[in-house]
Amino acid sequence: MGARVPHAGTDRGGWPAVLLYERRRPDAVRKRPDAWRFAVATVCFGAFMGQLDASIVTLTYGSLRTGFGAPLAAVEWVSLAYLVTLVALLVPVGRLADARGRKLFYLYGFVVFTAASAACGLAPSLGALIGFRVVQAAGAAMLQANSVALVTTSAPREKMRAALGVQAAAQALGLALGPTVGAALVATLGWRWVFGINVPIGVVALVAGHFLLPRTRERSPVPAFDWWGLLWLSTATTALLLGVSAASGLPLPLWGVVLLFAAAVVAAVAFVVRQARAAEPLLDLALLRARAVSTGLVGALSGYLVLFGPLVLVPTVLGRAGVSELPTGLAVSALPAGFALAAAGADRVVPPSATDRHRCLAGAWVMVAALAGMLVVPVGVGWSAALLGLLGLGLGLFTPANNALVMRAVPTAAAGTGGGLVNMTRGLGTALGVALVTLALHLSPAGGGAPAARGGAVLLLAAAGVALLAAWLGPRRPQRATG
Structure with a gap:
């Protein structure tokens, strides 16, 4: 069971407090009976952006192949690198956010995601674009790992299901608008604006989150981070997704596909063994019981x-x-x-x-x-x-x-x-x-x-x-x- 920790330093002035501590909401927001609705609405920004980005990028494949003179197998890594990074980081980022503050991680997620989106829009090469997509996925992991937690800890118990429904609706809206918005942007302004559209949304969401999201009341201290757990988890998820993608048509020989699936199984077993033995595991396996x-x-x-x-x-x-x-x-x-x-x-x-x-x-x-x-x-x-x-x-x-x-x-x-x-x-x-x-x-x-x-x-x-x-x-x- 987590401890209710004091918010030392959260209300101090100066830039260290702004950068390192969660600041409380203004009293005009915090004391409202419907303050939780503002928090849920702010989380919906991240939910919308994440799904919009997931469905909008595939519209750029044709332009990327033409612009960079690259084959489809290479262009697909614009999506694959993002997804592999996101899946690998969600659990460890959630674990760190439980210890350091979910609001703090969520806001930094907007900073990283927005900055990386701008960099993607300015990428000079396909390799650079894929690298910036990895950074963008790290920011998305900070958003997504905390989105459900922020909703469930902000909304009253009797309103939790409805709040999660609103968040799911925001995700669906982003998913639905992605193909339409992406096609319009590619046809008019070019593929770079598919990433650029995230920048103004991210800035607005960052400001809203600073004033409307509540601070973390209960935390689970993490004395030492489980780097071995992160390594095995990342290896397992990456090998699994690469193996499935290769079996679906990526140019890789059969022995390579088999090797990827074998690596995924070995890494998954190693991850479970590590979590069972580690003093401070990345994932408490008791949750799964x-x-x-x-x-x-x-x-x-x-x-x-x-x-x-x-x-x-x-x-x-x-x-x-x-x-x-x-x-x-x-x-x-x-x-x-x-x-x-x-x-x-x-x-x-x-x-x-x-x-x-x-x-x-x-x-x-x-x-x-x-x-x-x-x-x-x-x-x-x-x-x-x-x-x-x-x-x-x-x-x-x-x-x-x-x-x-x-x-x-x-x-x-x-x-x-x-x-x-x-x-x-x-x-x-x-x-x-x-x-x-x-x-x-x-x-x-x-x-x-x-x-x-x-x-x-x-x-x-x-x-x-x-x-x-x-x-x-x-x-x-x-x-x-x-x-």
Whole structure:
């Protein structure tokens, strides 16, 4: 259980206090009964930026290949380097934030992310751009590892699910606007402004966070950082994502793919052994013994696999069927739109007696129904939009309730670690959704969209089934927040 630590130095003047300590909010904000809403709204800036960046960068691939004279396999590292870094850093950054202050790390995350975005927009070469993307991912990890923790520690217990729903809606909005905004920027101002758009948003968010985010009340001191744990975790996640990407079409011989997967398994085992023996582990494995945490993380991974997989599957399938880009984009936007609608509005239509487990089960069944429909309906814009909208509704009902189950089972002092775990599984789910669907498309016949649609839908249906099973195996009694 974490300790309530005094905020020594947080209200001192001078630049050391501003840079090293969390400063309290103005009394005009702090004493308002709805002050938690301002904190949640500020966190939504980071949620929006993270998902906007995730979906907007793929629109730059064509311009990057032309501008730098690079092959697609090299350009893909603009996304891959970001994702690998993000997944590797989420848990350790969350652990450090639990000890040093979540508000402090969140604000520094905006600084790093915004500065790196500006550097990406000015990158003179593809190698430099990939390097700046690694730095940008470090800032994104500082944001994402603390976003769920800041929401759950700011909102009243009875408002936690609704607050997480608003955050999920902000993510879905960023995801939905990414392709449209990215296409418009690339077509008018050029690919560099795809990164430049983050700068004004980041500056506004930094100022808002300074005045509206609460200080960390409970912390878990970390006498020594587990660098070996970080090394094994980074190796395992990097090797896994590279192996899946290579199996999905990256130019790498079979022995290299096998070697990557073997390295991922060895590093994962070494990480678990290290965490069990370390005096101050990077990840307290006791957290995973709580059924709500373990099943919830499986659900989070499966849910984001189902969310991002169709973003690769549907455009490719419709393209093979001869559908142009504009109607394809409109059809795909139905998925995040449905997600945002359900995440933000579920509390208005779902009976108050429905527990988070009930919501997870209902959302998972809707996901299964939508993906089963993709196996039987003909390929077309109308059916795709309708089924993707239904899938988004299921995901928007499932995801906030699933996150609430996880975070209620995590002690308040370890909220940053718990949030980092949730976001790490989201990142893995995102990577697996893109890579596995790409693999299914790679193995499907080149002509015609129906075989590819069925193969990808079967894969996504299996993931939705795992989410349904995780919800069924989750806690059956309403949880109390863990102190």
